[in-house]
Amino acid sequence: MQLPQNAFKRAILEGRQQIGLWCSLPGSYAAEALAGAGYDWMLLDTEHSPGDPLTILAQLQAVAPYPVTPIVRPASNDAVLIKRLLDFGAQTLLIPYVQNAAEARAAVSAMRYPPEGIRGVSGVTRATAFGRVANYGKRAHEELCLLVQIETQEALDNLEEIAAVEGVDGVFIGPADLAASLGCIGEPANPKVVSAIEDGIRRIRACGKPAGILTPDTAFAKRCMEWGTTFTSVGVDATILARSAEALLKQFRG
Incomplete structure (x- = not known):
């Protein structure tokens, strides 16, 4: 059995826009319902959701038959969490709150087997198709x-050093935490925040790395794409569910 190809990785390295959807609901049923919607990628979250590695496993299994790339966000830049998610079969990870090049290098190390990294070795995992993928350890x-x-002023200050770390394939701007770091919590549309995001995207692109962002604001998402984002998440499942339910009720109650 051959190592599965990562269509998302190829697409962003080739500069092809990838439209994504944020998935904060931890159930596999919701993930499967969304997997067939036509998005290029879906983010399975465990940082700001009730999700954990075991719920991620069920979600990965549920979305596997669909032509969408699952991206997993661990709760933190933790080598043990990263190891488990990779063993479960996740091929793309979004590591939160990376502040500097040292933390970026730590994430790279957690993603790779020795001698290049510190990822623990197990030959019978879902990632290896339970031992059936030829040369998985050498080719993973x-x-x-x-x-x-990157989601703070400190990370922005270190952006070029972070992007330059070998093994970092893309840099994602987290607008909510960035706004808080800039003294504008809950104000993602504040001109100060918007300016920082625009500058950040342009700097990421100048480093030769794909840039990404999450925003449920359709107009702002399009602006970010014009500025240069290559992987752009345009909605959150829980938000879509809550707001759509409210909008439906409003049609009947005024």
Whole structure:
């Protein structure tokens, strides 16, 4: 059995826009319902959701038959969490709260087997098709994709050093935490925040790395794409569910 190809990694490295959807609902049933919607990628979250590694496993299994790339966000830049998610079969990870090049290098190390990294070795995992993928240990890094999330002023200050770390495949701007870091919590449309995001995207692109972002604001998502984002998440499942339910009720109650 051959190592599965990472279509998302190839697409962003070739500069092809990838439209994504954020999935904060931890159930596999909801993930499967969304997997067939036609998005290029879906983010399975465990940082700001009730999800954990075991719920991620069920979600990965549920979305596997669909032509969408699952990206997993661990709760933190933790080598043990990263190891487990990779063993479960996740090929693309978004690591939150990366502040500097040292933290980016730590994420790269957690993604790779020795001698290049510290990922623990197990020959019978879902990632290896339970031992059926030929030369998985030697080739896994070819199809793994590491995205790092910058979401503070400190991270912006270190952006070029973070992007330059070998093994970082893309840089994602987290607008909510960035707004808080800039003293504008809950104000993602504040001109100060918007300016920082625009500058950040342009700097990421100048480093030769794909840039990404999450925003449910359709107009702003399009602006970010014009500025240069290559992987752009345009909605959150829980938000879509809550707001759509409210809008439906409003038609009947005024």
